[in-house]
Amino acid sequence: MPSHAGTPLIEARGLTRVYHRPRSSLTKPGAAVEALREVSLTVGRGERYGIVGESGSGKSTLLRLLCGLDRPTSGSIRFDGREITGLPERRLRFLRENLQIVFQDPMSSLDPRMRVRDLVAEPLVALGLPVGGRVAELLEAVGLPAEAAERYPHQFSGGQRQRIAIARALAPRPKVLVADEPVSALDVSVRGQILNLLADLVDELGLTLVFVSHDLSVVRHVCETVAVMSAGEIVETGPVDDVWAAPAHPYTRALLAAVPTLEGLL
Amino acid sequence: MLKVDGLTVRAGSVELVHDVSFAIGPGERVGLIGESGSGKSLTALSLMGLLPEGVAASGTARLGDRDLVGVPESRIKELRGREMSMVFQEPMTALNPLMRVGAQVAEVMTLHGRARREARARAVELLERVRLSEPAQIARAYPHQLSGGQRQRVMLAIALANEPGLLICDEPTTALDVTVQKQMLELIAEVAPALLFITHDLAVVASVCERVLVMYGGRVVESGPIREVFARPRHRYTEGLLAASKLTPRGTRLPTISGSVPPAGRFPDGCVFRNRCPHATPACETAPELTGDGHAFACWHPAD
Numbered sequence: 285m286p287s288h289a290g291t292p293l294i295e296a297r298g299l300t301r302v303y304h305r306p307r308s309s310l311t312k313p314g315a316a317v318e319a320l321r322e323v324s325l326t327v328g329r330g331e332r333y334g335i336v337g338e339s340g341s342g343k344s345t346l347l348r349l350l351c352g353l354d355r356p357t358s359g360s361i362r363f364d365g366r367e368i369t370g371l372p373e374r375r376l377r378f379l380r381e382n383l384q385i386v387f388q389d390p391m392s393s394l395d396p397r398m399r400v401r402d403l404v405a406e407p408l409v410a411l412g413l414p415v416g417g418r419v420a421e422l423l424e425a426v427g428l429p430a431e432a433a434e435r436y437p438h439q440f441s442g443g444q445r446q447r448i449a450i451a452r453a454l455a456p457r458p459k460v461l462v463a464d465e466p467v468s469a470l471d472v473s474v475r476g477q478i479l480n481l482l483a484d485l486v487d488e489l490g491l492t493l494v495f496v497s498h499d500l501s502v503v504r505h506v507c508e509t510v511a512v513m514s515a516g517e518i519v520e521t522g523p524v525d526d527v528w529a530a531p532a533h534p535y536t537r538a539l540l541a542a543v544p545t546l547e548g549l550l
Numbered sequence: 551m552l553k554v555d556g557l558t559v560r561a562g563s564v565e566l567v568h569d570v571s572f573a574i575g576p577g578e579r580v581g582l583i584g585e586s587g588s589g590k591s592l593t594a595l596s597l598m599g600l601l602p603e604g605v606a607a608s609g610t611a612r613l614g615d616r617d618l619v620g621v622p623e624s625r626i627k628e629l630r631g632r633e634m635s636m637v638f639q640e641p642m643t644a645l646n647p648l649m650r651v652g653a654q655v656a657e658v659m660t661l662h663g664r665a666r667r668e669a670r671a672r673a674v675e676l677l678e679r680v681r682l683s684e685p686a687q688i689a690r691a692y693p694h695q696l697s698g699g700q701r702q703r704v705m706l707a708i709a710l711a712n713e714p715g716l717l718i719c720d721e722p723t724t725a726l727d728v729t730v731q732k733q734m735l736e737l738i739a740e741v742a743p744a745l746l747f748i749t750h751d752l753a754v755v756a757s758v759c760e761r762v763l764v765m766y767g768g769r770v771v772e773s774g775p776i777r778e779v780f781a782r783p784r785h786r787y788t789e790g791l792l793a794a795s796k797l798t799p800r801g802t803r804l805p806t807i808s809g810s811v812p813p814a815g816r817f818p819d820g821c822v823f824r825n826r827c828p829h830a831t832p833a834c835e836t837a838p839e840l841t842g843d844g845h846a847f848a849c850w851h852p853a854d
Contacts, residue, residue, distance in 0.1 A: 338727035339698070441810040442586075471585040471750060471811065476794045476804035498727065505797040505804070524800075542732040544753035546780065546795060 291365045293460060293492050294327040294350060299359035301345050319345040320356070321516045327460075327509075332486065332493045334503035334524060336539070337513030343496055346513070347464055350494065352379050364459070381411055384453035388465035390445035394437040400448055401433035407455045422451040426481060443474035447481065454485065461486070462494045467502065479506060500536075501543055504528050512536045551576045551744045552597075552634075552716055556609035557619065559592050559601065559768075564815035566605070567592050567768045574716065579745040581755035581776065583791075584765035587811045590748045593765070594718050597746075598636050599626035613716060632662045635709035639721040641701035645693040651704045652677070652689025658711045676707040680737060699730035703737070710741060720748045752795045756780060764788045767812075767822030774845030784845070784852040787823045821850065 300321055305314040320342045327333045337343040348354040349361060352368050361368050368379055384407065387393040394403055404422055405415045420430055426447040437445055446466060453461060463482065467475045483506065486493050497503050503510050503524060510524040512533065520533040531537045552574040559567035567589040574580050582590045596607035597618055611618040613633055618626065635658075638644045646654055655673035660666055677685035680703040693701055702722060709717055719738060723731040731754070738745070739758050749755050755762055755776065762779050764772040764787065772785040783789040793805040809826045820837050824830040829851040840848040 338729065443810050472752070472794050473585060473791060473807035474810055476806035480804055480806065501797050505800055508800070538729055542728040544728075544732070544735075544751070544757045546753050546756060546792070 291362075292326045293329045293331075293364055294325070294494070295362045296326075296346075296350065297324050297360050299323040299346065299349055299356045299361065301342075301349065301354070302357045318516055320349070323359075323513075323516075323518055325511055325518065325521070327492060327494060329459075330490060330492055331509060332495065332507040334507035334510040335494065335496045335513060336498065336500050336503050336510055338498055338539075340515075341513040342516040343513050344464070345516075347462065347494075347496055351383060351385055351462060352376050377411065380407075381456050382458050383460040383462060384456065384458040385462045385464065386446070386449050386453050386466045389469050390442065390449045391437070393449060394445060394452075396437055398436070399433065400428075400435055400437070403437070403448060404433075404452045404455055407452060411456055413456060418455060419451075422454055425454070425485065426451045441474070442470050443477055446470065446478050450478075450481065450485070454489070457489075458491070460492045460494065462496075464496045465498065466495075468498070482506070499543065500528070500539060501545070512539065551578070552611070552613050552746070554597070554609070554611040557593065557596060557607060557611055558609050559589070559596050559605060559607045561605045561814075565768060566814055567596070567607075569609070570765075570768075570770050572763055572770065572773065574744045574746060576715070576744055578761065579739065579742065579747065579759045581759035581762040582746060582748045582765060583750065583752060583755050583762060585750055585791075585811050587814065588765040589768035590765050591720055592768075594636065594720055594746065594748055598630055598634065598718065599623060600630075600636075628662075631658045631714075632712040633714055634716040634718065635712070635714045636718040636720065637702070637705045637709050637722045639724050641698065641705045641725075642693065644705060645701060647693055650690055650692060651696070655689070655704065655707050655711055658708050662712055672711070673707070676711055677704070679710070679741065680704070680707045681733075682707075697730075698726055699734065702726060702734055706734075706737065706741070714743060716744045716746065717742045718746045718748070721750070722747075723754065724749070724751070752780070752791060764791070767817040768814075769822055769848065770840055771823065771849070772845075772847040773840070774842075778845050782853075784842075784847040785823075785849045786827045786829050786851065786853060788847075789853045790826075821848070 301319045303317045303319050305317060307314040323346060335343050349356050356369055363379055401419050404419045408415050408418060419433055423430060423432055428447050467478050470478060495503060495506050507524050510527050511518045511521040514535045520527060520536045527536060531540055555571050557567060557570040570593055584590045595601050597611055601607060607619050609619060613629065616629060652673045655676055656669035659669040659672060674685045674689050677688050682688045682700060682703050723734050726734060735758055747755060747758055759776055762776045763770050766787045772779060772788045780792060783792055790807040794807060798804055807826055818825045820835040824834040833850045838848040838850050840846050
């Protein structure tokens with residue numbers, strides 16, 4: 285596939301997504317809900333881009349659109365210079381190869397009846413790529429022993445399961461890793477291990493990272509750029525250190541003030 | 551108010567909570583922190599007489615002059631919801647989806663002998679007290695019609711209904727957004743009588759409580775005034791937790807605790823933390839006692 289070095293990797297313009305509530309009357313259609321309103325964003329190659337918002341802010345809707353799992357009501361998304369909106373699944377192969385996702389809860393995103401070997405190899409099999417020694421290579425990269433391949437997800441702790449999910453996402457050598465609240469379900473002693481691992485992998489493999497979180501302080505540790513979402517819109521965007529030091533939008537200020545910190549209390 | 555002495559919880563031959571002792575005075579707010587699998591929820595459930603089948607508590611726990619451990623369910627039932635009550639993490643599973651929330655608040659009062667009509671009226675007052683706007687309308691709503699934050703306020707109204715002496719909150723804000731969490735924490739601190747507050751979030755506990763108990767592997771490994779414990783942790787586990795809770799600037803490594811919390815029954819003998827502790831020596835094969843006045847810790851090689 286040609287790579288357009290000059291163009292941004294992900295470019296979204298004017299994304300709107302309207303959902304319809306189920307109808308509650310025979311004569312009237314269900315109410316329309318604008319989950320996303322005119323959202324535009326640009327993610328550069330190798331950038332670490334954070335998306336922050338609370339439940340109902342539209343961040344999950346935006347993520348589904350960026351990953352080609354849903355279609356916007358209007359607007360466009362270009363991935364590596366190619367339009368992905370409106371394409372049928374059979375023409376999204378380039379996106380599936382190049383963009384992979386790590387979800388919040390590895391217990392529900394990993395099939396409990398599959399061995400780790402098959403879980404990690406599944407994206408390769410689905411894309412018709414050779415598996416070879418890739419599983420062992422990936423397990424080593426995420427810090428799991430080779431024996432892990434023969435075991436099932438329930439035999440691992442939460443942090444180890446998230447390592448499996450990361451190995452699986454990296455299998456087809458994607459350019460972009462999308463991480464949706466990857467550490468929110470983890471204990472604090474393990475959170476650092478996973479964030480360190482993600483940072484290492486992003487560096488070593490030259491990945492572009494889209495990192496979604498409700499916690500601005502985690503995004504500040506991981507990302508360079510942040511977009512703050514509220515009520516279906518991006519209300520503020522910019523270098524994360526600027527947004528952290530001088531939040532411009534009232535919602536960002538409220539969000540920052542609400543985060544409990546140890547430093548402020550002791 | 552509450553005095554717990556040598557509380558031990560077992561499931562068959564596996565010890566899940568070992569020899570936990572602490573006290574909560576009237577009006578005092580005590581935090582119980584630890585990661586999942588440390589035994590903090592089991593400690594709370596054994597006080598409420600809500601341990602699951604096959605899990606049994608021993609030792610003593612007294613609320614005022616009433617025993618809580620080893621007494622029949624009929625005795626605990628009189629206290630639960632009246633002298634002590636609990637707010638759980640998941641309001642969606644703790645509330646009855648088929649019952650209007652006003653009726654659920656009233657139920658806990660009629661169960662303890664209040665007249666139905668009076669209970670209904672007081673339910674609306676309670677919903678107002680937990681700062682739900684339009685409490686009369688909320689009382690007629692079903693749980694699914696409310697937001698997560700509103701549901702958790704309803705849970706708090708139920709817990710406060712009979713003016714209990716002790717409130718136990720188990721991760722009450724973990725499922726909430728940060729802005730909603732902040733309001734909820736302020737409300738809990740304001741309305742709680744004596745409070746036992748369970749959480750894995752160190753910053754949250756520091757914003758609500760005065761004293762803290764740190765649990766790991768079913769034991770209290772450190773306890774004391776929160777400012778002292780957090781400013782100068784002595785147990786290596788507390789030290790590690792505090793370090794891991796602070797997010798360092800981008801591009802730097804985050805401090806971590808090596809390994810992960812073992813499953814129940816797989817903690818090492820002696821000091822429960824020694825297989826993850828960078829300072830462990832053969833001395834740690836013997837279990838250290840929790841010692842110290844005020845600020846106590848159980849560690850052979852404490853931090854300075």
